[in-house]
Amino acid sequence: MDLDLDALNGQLSQRGYKLTRQRRAVVAVVAQGRTRLSAADVYARARRSCPDLGLTTVYRTLEILAELGAIRRVHLDDGCEGFAPASAEHGHHLICSRCHTAIEFEDCDMSAMFKRVESRTGFRIEQHWLELVGRCPKCRRP
Amino acid sequence: MDLDLDALNGQLSQRGYKLTRQRRAVVAVVAQGRTRLSAADVYARARRSCPDLGLTTVYRTLEILAELGAIRRVHLDDGCEGFAPASAEHGHHLICSRCHTAIEFEDCDMSAMFKRVESRTGFRIEQHWLELVGRCPKCRRP
DNA sequence: GTGACTGCAAATAATTTGCATTACA
């Protein structure tokens, strides 16, 4: 379930972003990413194909990608942060507690729960943040 | 829905923690807290009643309180972190996008969704992280 | 009295910004 690299690059140039060597390297890493990645992770991987890449550029590019909706922040158990590829308009992540493989899922029907919470609290719910942590098939048999 | 200050202090001393002036001040702020609070927030408030409190102590005390389950981390929209009072064993937070009022709710029946996700992905779900953001009754009418 | 607790200052860590240089379109 990789992101479409060409499509991503297309989106970038459509929005007026220049397709620099560095940006391509970061985008390629993110597009192939199967686990949650921190900025430092992306930096380390992208430097393999683009050794003169700077960490600053990674931060700047990740911000653009998040803005495009190509990646989404994930919050880890301990509060650390990272990003994971996001293909769906509205999706959530399921992350392996051992190998950090990140899978996206869209099925999050919580409308009944939301209604209950809304009527009980008087809040109007605008967004929800859901993240699941578990063991992926590989990591279940060690 | 305040936390019980005495009960909290009791828990602390039961576990062998000393009830220092500084610790009491931090615990009091957290116990009354109705919004999500960052370490800096807690520091600012607790210093009103304990001006010689240090930020380091706030961090150390928040860690203890999280360990006791009296507070729980929340992740904000922009990735910043904070804490919110947690009375329930297993609960989640609903946070106002305007005034940051934090309400706890326990009703999070997602077992059907979990089953679907598990059978589709092969993962075994271990934990879930759910946070709702919305407008509280007051902030809905400006 | 004594060990846990404290504040301070310094150390870390993660991210952002200023700026002169480079390179895409």
Place this chain on the structure above:
DNA sequence: TGTAATGCAAATTATTTGCAGTCAC
């Protein structure tokens, strides 16, 4: 060619740690 993008170094911000003095029990 002109402007956006870059890397670097410095600035910020958030958090943690070392340590000598202090205080709860």
